[in-house]
Amino acid sequence: MIPGVSLIEILTVSTLMFFIGVYGFLTRKNLITILMSLELMLNGAAINFVAFNKYLYPGQPNGQLFALFLIAVAACEVALAIAIVINLYRKIKAVDVEQVNTLKH
């Protein structure tokens, strides 16, 4: 517990961060920036786990461990996504959504 800081304040920060990430995901065109927006969303969720763990259920380190696993999974995701992006770049020399939209709707 951080003296003087209530749970709801932390949750507000994490929620705002999550939705900033959503905004980025929706408006960005560059694949790498979309990926970065995803990271913001994931971190928002991670803060939630930690805050709940610390403030409400300190008996077990559950939330903390979940955040740890989350970080590992996020690393996997980014690594794979970047491999694909670089492969894509080798094909078309661009990483923007528009240029990556040859599949017709």
Next chain:
Amino acid sequence: MNMLLLLLIIPALTVGGLLFSNGKRLPRMVAAVGMSLQFAAACYLVLAYLQERAAGNTAEMLFTSSYEWFKYLNIRFDLGVDGVSVSLILLTAIVTLAGVFISWRVEDLAKEFFVSLILLATGVFGFFISIDLFSMFLFYELAVIPMYLLIGIWGSGPREYAAMKLTLMLMAGSAFLLVGLLGLYFYSANAADQHTFNLLEIARGGIPIEAQRLFFPLTFVGFGVLGALFPFHTWSPDGHASAPTAVSMLHAGVLMKLGGYGCFRVAIFLMPEAAAEMSWFFIILTGSCVIYAATHAILQTDLKYINAYSSVSHCGLVLFAILMLNETALTGAVLQMISHGLMTALFFALIGMLYERTHTRIVQEMGGLLKVLPFISAVYVIAGLASLGLPGLSGFVAELSIFVGAFEHPDVFHRVWTILAVSAIVVTAVYILRVVGVMLMGPIKEPAYAALPGAFWYEKTGALLLILPIVGMGLLPLWLADMIQFSLIPLLRALGVG
């Protein structure tokens, strides 16, 4: 083993045999043999049925047996027949066999043609022998879907459009039907307090009236689409006009009867109260159908369209009669189904034969055919006379019973509609006689017609198969009517008029 299963096994074996018969001639032989056997089985069934009744068996359904299928949902395969289904099975066997003979000359993908045709027939047989809603529905859909390929591959004219329209409309009908059937299932309860699909058990347990009000229209319209219920009949003229001959025969002659049969076996029998309440609305629909289709038939110049509209009109009459909810009219309805089945199949067969020779179906382009094609023309005249209800032929008995039955209702509403429907008969006479006059009488229009070949043996066989029962029914209607009337007793009891 139940005798009725034979009616499914023979077509199944025939289809199996067809799959292994290649070439142009072998498939038709296999199909003919198979369907002859089926015809024999149907005749035997009629005899066995009559014997059983003569021996004093008064059960609602004879030859019943029940096979467990999905045990947890209490879905069973229940078989059984009464007089109505027996006569319709015989009709189906006759028309199918005639259809095989009429399609003797199909050479493009002959194997596939006969497979689809017999699959269709299998669906119809299965429908008539089942007495539970699940297998009825299953066979109903099984009968509809081969139509798509039959019309689409071997049809003529705008065949793709007609096939798609027909299939989708019939499937939409069956979709509504499905809702109705599931509703019946979940409001039913048998002796062991389970939900059931069995017709007799549902009838015994009864369906609450609120549920009836909801599901009667769904079920009636669902079956009615196949029975050319106005305004859902529009698939019929296009479909019949584009279909190959044998398919038109089977479809108009047999498949459309599924609609009428389903309406009274399921919709009316299981939900009599709602039927009595709502019949007025459907009487208006079917009555208008009779008149509308008959007047449309006059306007047509294409033989197939004339006959298709005439079919719609006659099938409308069947539904009209069923909705009268009394014994005479119902008997008439069943007689009309059989009579129309034979007659319309015969018509389509003859139209097919004429088309093969003259390469036209427009009435005005033909003329004087009686002189060059005596057999075909003579049969055409007989079919026409049966169609307009000449005494001594099948149509007369059927239509007379319907109108007498309909007139039994004392109120103005029923009587007005009956008179309107009777007037359609006059219209029928107009178009039939006009066609006969223009097409068969008079001078020969085209010199080329003089050299047309007469009917081949297989065509004669097909036509005779259909014409003999027409004459037979006209001369001896009583045993058939008796058989039907006796089977209507449970239904009438449910309606409270027996």
Next chain:
Amino acid sequence: MEKIIFYILSAVILSLSLMSVLSRKLLRSAVYLFGVLTAIAGFYFLIGYHFLGAVQLTVYAGGIVVLIIFSILLTHEIDHQMPTPEWSRVAVAGALCVAGAVMFIQLLQGSLFSRVEVPEQSDLNTLGNTLLNPGGGGYLLPFEVVSILLLAVMIGAIVIAKQRHSVDNSSQEKQAP
């Protein structure tokens, strides 16, 4: 004191994430993201989860962001300027996110959170024991699953990224498991 640090961290987190999402320069965006992740690590330290904070710093800030910057450098010129997104898109996304955030926060404020009063267990010992305990409340199985996940992703990344032109060439480059 902690309160002030928390507010500073929050301000840093929020402003940098916003800038990271809005910036038109790709590389700057990544640097802002780095700032956000570091600030979050700071927050973990503040709350007393030192191990998690360290992991956040090394894996996230040190690993992932480096990977991202690496890929940016590989695929873009340094001063690459991204076009601004269209108005309609910004408006719709903005409205959606603001509405979502407001609803979310209101819901959170309205919820009654009841604290379970038990002694806190967050030292490294408990953490390690829980992580590798095969019995009740232990996280051994997830640990194994994550290791499989890492392996699978590694295979995937290598297969996609490795160059191949002909058979002979690739059999020498072969390095998958």
Next chain:
Amino acid sequence: MKWDDLLLMRHELQLLAVILIVTCAEIYLSGRDKSRIIPLSLALFGIHMAAGWLWPAEGELFGGMYRTNGLIHLMKNILDVGVLIVLLQTGGWARKQLVPENRASEFFLLIWSSLLGMYYMVSAGDLLMVFLGLELSTLPVAALAAYEVLKMRSAEAGIKFILTAGLASAVTLMGISLLYGSTGTFVLADLGKQMQGNSLEALGFLFFFAGIAFKISLVPFHFWTPDVYEGAPISVAAYLSVISKGAAVFILMILLMGFAPLLTDLWVNVLYLLAILTMTIGNLFALRQRNLKRLLAYSAVAQAGFIMLGFMSSQQDGKASIVYFMLVYLFSNLAAFGVVQTIELHTGKEDMSDYEGLYRTNPRLSLVMLLALFSLAGIPPLAGFFGKFFLFMTVASAGYYLLLTIAVINTVISLYYYLLIVRAMFLRKSDNPLPLVTSDGWMRAGLVICVAGIVVLGVASGVYDAIYALCAHL
């Protein structure tokens, strides 16, 4: 840990063994013998699949992290059958395309690790395991979608898939964090007990559900489906449309029907709406498609809507209808994908117009396709009819007759576009039809299994009855 405990985790351990053996084989086989990887992998996986049906057991491991019972066993076996068919259908492509590039074994390894993730997911006793299983089942597939590295649109499919997957997992995590905040536990069994049904839990579950809905491709979370299906290698699209969707449906079923009864009122309404949206929108979009892969993608979306109908009742019949439909759908859809794949592999054609007159040159393939499409449309006596019928029965048993009506209308719409393909194959004649395509033995085996499934599964009622009995306890 005792021997019996190992038996409980049999599926996972077997699959790990298969993975290890193939990895070793990959190391020891030299360049020229690499093509032997394919028969080896298929044989090993076949054995694994067959062994999976033996000794169903029930129990928990790792302090409740891992649980299994008869139904979960069955789910894994269904997934196994599907993967086996997918792999059989991949055989020819792998030999032709992957072996020369020396990437065949990795393809198998990735599919298997994804399958392993699904095993863990359906066996999960804890939200962490659900999440990890979800990720493990998704991420390798992203690599698979981008597998045809030389094709632009494959890379495109890969990136689209991994970005949507990332979004889905972020949303899922947010949901899980809220559930944790409200209940203080990740253990599924406790979760159900701790829930109070407040709005926070509802929101958390909604977010969590959204993450899974991505995988099932429910509208409005379906937008990635057609692009990824079109761009990815066909067998991967088939895998996505059947296996990955199936696993997600199973876990949703376990969570909703097994653990979270308090949420019932909420999720029934949500699923009601989503089912309608998914069926209708999937079908309407499918009507416009002329590329068969895209058409099948939208058809898969629509089918997902039908699956949702089974969730209308959490009684035994609802569960049984879902599991049964998944099994039936697996055979039907894989048959359709198999035919499309065969033709694409040999001729490179995948448009509906290319299929005109196919029956005249390729009668067998056309018949398989006909059966598959009719089964998807729900025409008796094929298995698809029974699958749909039982789903409809579930809806009717819960009394949702309006939903039922919408659903049956949707079957008619779907029939229309399936018939368009039939029209192209059977009704049309083409001046230059596709030449006779001879599929390889693997593909043929795969298609034969599919056809057998389509024809037999429905009429043979024992299958459904067995599933129904297993659904008694979740």
